[in-house]
Amino acid sequence: xxxxxxxxxxxxxxxxxxxxxxxxxxxxxxxxxxxxxxxxxxxxxxxxxxxxxxxxxxxxxxxxxxx
Numbered sequence: 001x002x003x004x005x006x007x008x009x010x011x012x013x014x015x016x017x018x019x020x021x022x023x024x025x026x027x028x029x030x031x032x033x034x035x036x037x038x039x040x041x042x043x044x045x046x047x048x049x050x051x052x053x054x055x056x057x058x059x060x061x062x063x064x065x066x067x
Contacts, residue, residue, distance in 0.1 A: 015023040046053040055062040 012023050015021070044057070046057050051062075051066060055066070
């Protein structure tokens, strides 16, 4: 399972710097669908030795970052 918890802190910090407020105060937890242990399930089935499999999974990222 891939969890990118550190990305959440980017949002928290950016919100705080922009507004001076805590983002947690604005979360509607009753309607917050993606929460801990409730993440969407993704299957990462690319093959490192076959870049076309990565292109198929993430075409825009592949276009931007693949050399």
